[in-house]
Amino acid sequence: MTPRTRVVRRPIRTGRPILAGALAVMLGSVLLVVGNGGSPAAASSSSITLYSGQHVQTTQTLVAQFEKKTGITVNVRYDDEDVFVDQILTEGKNSPADVFYTENSPPLEELASKGLLSPIEPSTLAHTPAKYNSPDGKWVGISARVSVIVYNTSLIKASQLPTSIMDLAQPKWKGKIALAGAETDFQPIVTSVARKYGDAAALTWLEALKTNATSHIYPDNETIADEVNRGQVALGVVNQYYWYRERAEVGASNMHSKIAYFAPHDVGYVLDVSGAGILKSSTHQAADQKFVAFLNSAQGQKIIAQSQSFEYPIASGVTRTGETPFNQLQPNSISIAQLGTGAEAIKLLQEAQLL
Amino acid sequence: MTSVIADPARDRPPGTPGTPGTLGSPPRPSPHHARAPRRPVLTAVAVVASIAVLLPLVFLLVQAFQVGWGTLDPLLFRSLTAQLLWNTISLTVVVMTLCAVIGTVTAWFVERTQIPGRRFWAVLVVIPLGIPDFVVSFGWRAIFPSFGGFWAAVLVMSMAVYPLVYLPVAASLRNADPAQEEVARSLGLGRLTTFWRVTVGQARLAILGGAVLVGLVVLAEFGAFEILGFRTLTTEIYTEFTVGFSTSAGCAFSLILVVLGAALLLGESTLRGGGRGARLGAGVARQMRPVPLGRTRPAALGGVGLLVAVALGVPVGSIVYLIVRRGSTTMPPASLLGAAGNTFFYSACAGLLATAAALPISLLSIRAPRREVRILERSNMLILGVPGLVIALAFTYFTEHYLSGFLYQTPLLLIVTYAVMFFPLAVVSVRAAVARSPVGLEEVGHSLGVPRHKVFWRVTLPLIGPGLAAAFCLVFLESATELTATLVLIPTNAETLATQFWAYQSDFAYSQAAPYAGVIMLIAAVPSFVLGRWFDRLPARGGTAEPQGPAPGTMVVL
Numbered sequence: 069m070t071p072r073t074r075v076v077r078r079p080i081r082t083g084r085p086i087l088a089g090a091l092a093v094m095l096g097s098v099l100l101v102v103g104n105g106g107s108p109a110a111a112s113s114s115s116i117t118l119y120s121g122q123h124v125q126t127t128q129t130l131v132a133q134f135e136k137k138t139g140i141t142v143n144v145r146y147d148d149e150d151v152f153v154d155q156i157l158t159e160g161k162n163s164p165a166d167v168f169y170t171e172n173s174p175p176l177e178e179l180a181s182k183g184l185l186s187p188i189e190p191s192t193l194a195h196t197p198a199k200y201n202s203p204d205g206k207w208v209g210i211s212a213r214v215s216v217i218v219y220n221t222s223l224i225k226a227s228q229l230p231t232s233i234m235d236l237a238q239p240k241w242k243g244k245i246a247l248a249g250a251e252t253d254f255q256p257i258v259t260s261v262a263r264k265y266g267d268a269a270a271l272t273w274l275e276a277l278k279t280n281a282t283s284h285i286y287p288d289n290e291t292i293a294d295e296v297n298r299g300q301v302a303l304g305v306v307n308q309y310y311w312y313r314e315r316a317e318v319g320a321s322n323m324h325s326k327i328a329y330f331a332p333h334d335v336g337y338v339l340d341v342s343g344a345g346i347l348k349s350s351t352h353q354a355a356d357q358k359f360v361a362f363l364n365s366a367q368g369q370k371i372i373a374q375s376q377s378f379e380y381p382i383a384s385g386v387t388r389t390g391e392t393p394f395n396q397l398q399p400n401s402i403s404i405a406q407l408g409t410g411a412e413a414i415k416l417l418q419e420a421q422l423l
Numbered sequence: 424m425t426s427v428i429a430d431p432a433r434d435r436p437p438g439t440p441g442t443p444g445t446l447g448s449p450p451r452p453s454p455h456h457a458r459a460p461r462r463p464v465l466t467a468v469a470v471v472a473s474i475a476v477l478l479p480l481v482f483l484l485v486q487a488f489q490v491g492w493g494t495l496d497p498l499l500f501r502s503l504t505a506q507l508l509w510n511t512i513s514l515t516v517v518v519m520t521l522c523a524v525i526g527t528v529t530a531w532f533v534e535r536t537q538i539p540g541r542r543f544w545a546v547l548v549v550i551p552l553g554i555p556d557f558v559v560s561f562g563w564r565a566i567f568p569s570f571g572g573f574w575a576a577v578l579v580m581s582m583a584v585y586p587l588v589y590l591p592v593a594a595s596l597r598n599a600d601p602a603q604e605e606v607a608r609s610l611g612l613g614r615l616t617t618f619w620r621v622t623v624g625q626a627r628l629a630i631l632g633g634a635v636l637v638g639l640v641v642l643a644e645f646g647a648f649e650i651l652g653f654r655t656l657t658t659e660i661y662t663e664f665t666v667g668f669s670t671s672a673g674c675a676f677s678l679i680l681v682v683l684g685a686a687l688l689l690g691e692s693t694l695r696g697g698g699r700g701a702r703l704g705a706g707v708a709r710q711m712r713p714v715p716l717g718r719t720r721p722a723a724l725g726g727v728g729l730l731v732a733v734a735l736g737v738p739v740g741s742i743v744y745l746i747v748r749r750g751s752t753t754m755p756p757a758s759l760l761g762a763a764g765n766t767f768f769y770s771a772c773a774g775l776l777a778t779a780a781a782l783p784i785s786l787l788s789i790r791a792p793r794r795e796v797r798i799l800e801r802s803n804m805l806i807l808g809v810p811g812l813v814i815a816l817a818f819t820y821f822t823e824h825y826l827s828g829f830l831y832q833t834p835l836l837l838i839v840t841y842a843v844m845f846f847p848l849a850v851v852s853v854r855a856a857v858a859r860s861p862v863g864l865e866e867v868g869h870s871l872g873v874p875r876h877k878v879f880w881r882v883t884l885p886l887i888g889p890g891l892a893a894a895f896c897l898v899f900l901e902s903a904t905e906l907t908a909t910l911v912l913i914p915t916n917a918e919t920l921a922t923q924f925w926a927y928q929s930d931f932a933y934s935q936a937a938p939y940a941g942v943i944m945l946i947a948a949v950p951s952f953v954l955g956r957w958f959d960r961l962p963a964r965g966g967t968a969e970p971q972g973p974a975p976g977t978m979v980v981l
Contacts, residue, residue, distance in 0.1 A: 143916050421502060
């Protein structure tokens with residue numbers, strides 16, 4: 069025996085325990101995996117799954133309070149709201165998502181247009197002013213924000229700021245502005261411009277913005293707010309809350325930027341609504357309705373009013389302090405229905421080669 | 424099953440009679456191999472693995488063609504596409520070239536010269552592979568706020584992935600016959616000429632293989648370029664997914680990427696040619712006298728030191744700085760330990776699964792190289808060029824539509840997805856190990872009447888063990904840093920280090936994001952360290968480790 073296996077003897081000794089170990093680990097892993105698995109399937113009627121494109125801070129507080137109040141468990145997934153739309157469309161009728169909570173209306177409108185959302189109970193819809201809800205009652209408005217200018221105070225004076233977003237197309241802004249064409253929050257502004265001046269003018273304007281932005285084309289509004297604050301670029305257009313959130317994170321002493329509003333009703337002064345809808349495929353409709361109702365109840369709205377996402381509550385008569393009061397904002401009159409799914413804006417952004 | 428010995432097709436072609444020292448590719452199919460043995464069990468497993476890997480490509484094709492040419496035409500054929508193609512191709516070519524140079528030169532210094540602290544460097548130069556590319560970008564930007572653009576992308580990618588060239592080249596230099604260099608020198612060639620004509624020649628296949636891996640990784644990279652604000656096809660694909668609500672448009676762009684990946688692989692096959700290293704005999708195991716550096720010693724030390732300082736020092740330094748600075752955050756506290764546990768568990772399982780799945784196809788492609796097997800094996804490589812989000816949506820589609828949601832958003836599916844995404848890395852490592860394990864030892868086993876499966880367990884597996892370990896480490900490293908597919912498929916309520924890093928980083932909470940980046944580096948440094956140590960202990964022909972017996976089967980090239 070010994071002489072016969074001499075050639076392979078050393079490998080056997082070293083190899084076997086390692087192999088046995090690896091196999092054991094693999095087997096154990098598989099068992100663990102199977103044991104861990106199936107949690108979504110195990111979800112009972114007392115637990116729902118929330119796909120949230122909203123801020124983690126606010127969502128977590130809302131969920132915690134709701135769970136405490138109702139005993140219904142909310143399992144939350146976080147991702148970009150637009151990825152969630154792709155994901156929900158791909159998941160189809162077996163989607164584990166029960167409720168979809170977004171930062172903007174177009175993703176909800178997209179799902180509604182595909183017939184994937186259940187109607188929201190009228191008593192819930194009634195808590196939010198009708199103009200901030202889905203036109204056909206398929207989702208409910210929860211909070212709002214407006215587009216503003218964020219500018220670096222050492223690179224530009226407040227008096228030099230433009231009063232209309234159309235001005236940013238002028239050659240004098242070349243190299244001074246930041247642009248995030250891929251940012252979801254930018255699409256409502258593009259839709260607004262196209263509504264007022266037509267697609268051709270909107271395209272010309274977008275192309276001029278792109279030229280003026282030179283190398284300051286960023287992936288999202290967080291980056292714009294951050295780059296302006298760092299002094300990499302003079303100004304950008306973002307939703308107001310990005311600035312407040314950055315201030316909360318880095319501290320007031322590290323802020324080298326401020327926000328400014330466009331002229332009242334300017335085409336670039338757009339109010340965006342964050343909302344929530346219920347998936348038709350959900351098997352927990354009653355619990356879903358309870359959760360959505362909680363979001364725009366007085367209790368839910370107060371959480372939003374005090375939250376670190378710095379959005380405006382818009383329902384149940386709750387107001388926010390510490391920012392320009394909501395009723396003093398003077399956005400233009402573009403409606404939720406006019407903002408739609410944003411398809412028009414996306415097409416223009418693609419033509420301008422920003423997407 | 425037929426006896427292996429009796430099958431003439433299993434003998435290597437003349438000229439490479441079971442040479443353990445041959446480098447690079449397996450023997451190319453020759454007329455001989457038309458009669459390669461059928462191995463039903465291995466084939467079945469290989470086919471199943473390949474189906475799993477090719478599923479996302481099927482999904483991609485179906486989606487892209489579903490949308491109709493009318494929508495795709497204006498989207499694909501415009502100046503932006505040309506710009507993105509240029510960005511992507513020029514970046515890929517420059518990074519591949521730089522990595523080939525850095526990897527090869529570093530490998531030569533570490534393996535063949537009397538550079539002080541050789542073993543120390545051998546481990547350190549590998550660790551950057553374990554640092555996620557987005558952490559590297561993040562680190563650079565923390566130091567230089569305006570860091571961005573083409574050259575920033577080149578720097579970040581080169582520093583993050585050059586070990587993919589270094590590792591195989593170092594291994595092949597160890598394995599190569601030092602006598603050739605000595606002969607070249609004795610015939611009057613200078614040191615540089617010798618390096619270029621002999622050393623690089625010997626390592627040619629390893630350099631090429633490594634560079635192609637680098638190219639495929641660069642093609643699919645997303646996070647690093649997003650942070651650096653550099654637009655490539657992959658960032659654009661992600662944008663199309665995130666703004667257009669159009670899976671189809673994203674998939675159409677992904678097709679371009681797959682074509683680029685295929686071109687890379689085809690280029691490699693062509694360049695690889697029929698060469699399989701120059702060594703004909705096993706040679707005599709002996710210690711080669713490392714090249715004395717003389718006056719160039721400080722320069723060599725400085726060069727390697729600079730490489731480590733830039734590749735390792737910058738990301739580690741900036742992460743430490745951010746942790747020490749301690750910014751405040753309004754983000755809810757998260758469990759670093761829980762996220763680390765998940766990352767480790769998912770990645771380790773993915774590593775095991777990918778390695779196990781890579782074994783049958785590697786064995787087949789080397790030991791029974793039929794044309795179909797080669798095609799199957801090469802097509803598996805394409806998956807490396809497909810963005811993670813597409814792969815995740817593909818598995819979403821298949822589990823939701825054909826399995827009624829069974830497995831969806833479970834750890835098992837996430838692990839399978841990682842294993843599929845990084846399958847090519849496992850195949851490359853395992854295949855090289857199989858190619859390097861002498862079939863003769865197996866034949867001896869067979870001739871002594873040991874059953875085939877016992878020969879596999881007692882001979883083959885121990886011989887290719889190191890290659891399996893390398894495969895595991897590579898898949899583990901890549902899985903640990905994956906983000907976009909993870910966000911879609913991770914079990915609800917679970918976090919990994921990468922998802923939590925993303926959550927903090929996109930909320931301005933850099934100081935809170937930093938520890939997660941730090942722990943990713945720590946977790947990833949372990950396999951890198953093991954990989955480095957292991958290469959360092961390879962039986963030395965050209966190195967300075969203690970001389971060992973021939974043990975040729977333990978050689979591996981990635």
